[in-house]
Amino acid sequence: MQNLQIMIVEDEYRIRVGLERFINDQPQCTIIGTYANGQEALDGWKHGKAAEVILTDIKMPIMDGLTLITELKEAGYTGEFLVLSGFDDFQYVQQALRNQVADYLLKPIDRKQLQDRLQLLYVKKQEMEQELERESQKQEQLQLLRALSDESSLADTQWTEIFPSGTYYTCRLQLQNFHQQKVKRDPVRFHQELSAVVRILNAELSKQWSASSFWWWWDQEQSFGLLVHTAEGNTSKIIDHLVRTLSHRSFFNVTASPGQILHELELLPAAMEAEQMEIKLQPVSAEVPYTETINVNIQNILHTLRFAFKQFVFDDLDTALKQLKEGLSAAESLESAIAILQSAGIEMLHDVSKRLPVNDVNRMLQKLGRNTNQALSAPEVLQGFENWTRDLAGMCTKLDKHSDLAAVEQAKAFIHHHVQEAITIEQVAAHVYMNPTYFCAYFKKHTKETVLQYVTKQRLELAKRRLEDTDDKVTKIADSVGYHDHKYFSKLFKKHTGFAPSEYRRLRR
The missing domain is CATH 1.10.10.60 (Homeodomain-like)
Structure with missing residues (x-):
């Protein structure tokens, strides 16, 4: 790390030379200029003397130390000041302190005291530089996370090296009623609420982890990704609390995907794609409409179907599908039958989504919508759902054969x-x-x-x-x-x- 760059401003030659010799003996300090009054120091700074600490006397001819401090601050100097003063100059010291100088030292100067002050400023400089480095690195990491493609080459994995090694948790959060609120609310009010979500999110995450241990970024207009460097087993509970807090303290309905533990960070692009699919599957399966139309017999049939996909055992599939068609053919409305089938299909697809290729899950989700469209007749909807279910079972069977x-x-x-x-x-x-x-x-x-x-x-x-x-x-x-x-x-x-x-x-x- 570079030494502390110091300017000395003192009108008494003997004191100025003594300070220069003493400070040059300090291993963490470098003198970049010595001046006999404030005007000389101001000119030196304006000509490129980039001091980080200015050690200045108060009473000097031409320009005193207090005027120098004021002039430098107005000119944009952001470093520290150490003020030297005589015993009778306390009223000037008070004014210096109001100018937020780092500290003041009484003459005659105690060398140990000066050494301690310089050491404290050097430590402060180290901490500031480390903080700037951490912030720069985090911005680089966030930029990379926003730009990650949904496929990462096994050769081109350098990006993982700017992250710490270890275990990660990743999930996606979504503002479910984003577009409804955007249309409903005044634009200013809407963006105020969106800003509030950002503030709450940062505050809640900061309560749990240090700033260098989590990253979140908008990846779509209404959803954002979250990555946490943690080995904690209760991360999902923390996310559940975060979702409840965001939903309670804003007019947005916030949901989160279940999340995944990553032991290899290069899996993040694939995990991000899977999280996006989880969000797509979640809203429909979260609420089953028309529950009053589902009798006990149909509930049992749906349970059989879901069990088949959870266990990858399809021996009773033909019987269950036949019984479901017979049971729903007597439904009072096509709309209620479609709602039941779509909800059941989403749940079955969700159960196998973590094992099937993401592209296949997305394709099957789209196909479910086409096969249970309200533009179709009741027999077409029932047959379409049966065909869809058999296709999904066939995919699972193919997967099971490969799973050895x-x-x-x-x-x-x-x-x-x-x-x-x-x-x-x-x-x-x-x-x-x-x-x-x-x-x-x-x-x-x-x-x-x-x-x-x-x-x-x-x-x-x-x-x-x-x-x-x-x-x-x-x-x-x-x-x-x-x-x-x-x-x-x-x-x-x-x-x-x-x-x-x-x-x-x-x-x-």
Whole structure:
């Protein structure tokens, strides 16, 4: 860290020289100028003497210390002042204190006291610089989180390095009645309420975690993402409390997705996509309309269907679907039947959404809406729901067949075949027909390493062979194993092998 930059302003030559010698002996201080009066010091500052501390006497000819302080502050100086004064100058000291100087020292100067004051200012400088660095890093992190695509390359993972290592919790919060309130309210009142949500959100999160441990960002007009660096097991309870507080203290109806624990941060893009799907599924399943039309028999049938998708056991599916069609064909209105089917479909889709590929969940959600549209006749709606349910069961059956050790071997084979490409976690997971987050947990359970660790190991092994067997440039080899950021490749290679790529080649030949 750079030393404390100090200017000395003192009209008495002997005192000025003594201060300069003493301060130069302090390891954390550097004198950048000495001046005999305030006017000289002001001119020196205006000509680029960027002092962080100005040590100034009060009584001086031409321009006194108090005038210097006033002139510098008006000119934009933001550093600290240490004021020197005689015993009889207390009225001037009072005025200096009103100008918010850091401290004052009586003449004759106690060297130990001066040393202590300078040390305190140096510590303050350190703390301010660290705070600025933390704030700069957080802004960089937030910018990255806002820009993250919904697919992240297994090669291009440098972005995770600007975050601390460890476990993360992520979820999405949404203002459900955003558009209704925007139309209903006066624009000024609406934006005031939106600002209140931001203030409450920051305050509530700050009660639980330090500023460097959580990040939140608007990712859509009416929803925002939340990422928390924590290993706490009660995070979901904290989020539930946050949602209740936001809903109670604003006119917005706030909901949150269930959230996910991430042991590998590179899974965040996939998790963000899954959270968005959770929000889509949540509103319909949160409230079942027309409950008065559901008799006990239909309730039992719906329970059978939901149980089938929770357990991935579809032996009774045909019977349940037949009974449901018969029971709902006698419904008093098509509208109530559609509401029941859509609610049941959303719940079944929600139960399997954490294991199915996100694109398939989104496609099935859209298809459910088309198959249960009010423009259709009652028989078409019932048949459409049956077809939709069978399609969903077929997807689950296909997934279940892949959910064994063969899926891990298939994933490894896919990685080996595409190791030179910028493949993504989503692509590998889709190859074995799994949800990315579920697949990554499954892969780690059976291999004792993450997907990223496995891919990195395969790429670096290939790079080592090419360094040993070819005369290709390091940049070409980096490209050939999927790393287009050559500096990152060299850094990663040295981290895993202990040698830079060129050093490794030299030692192996």
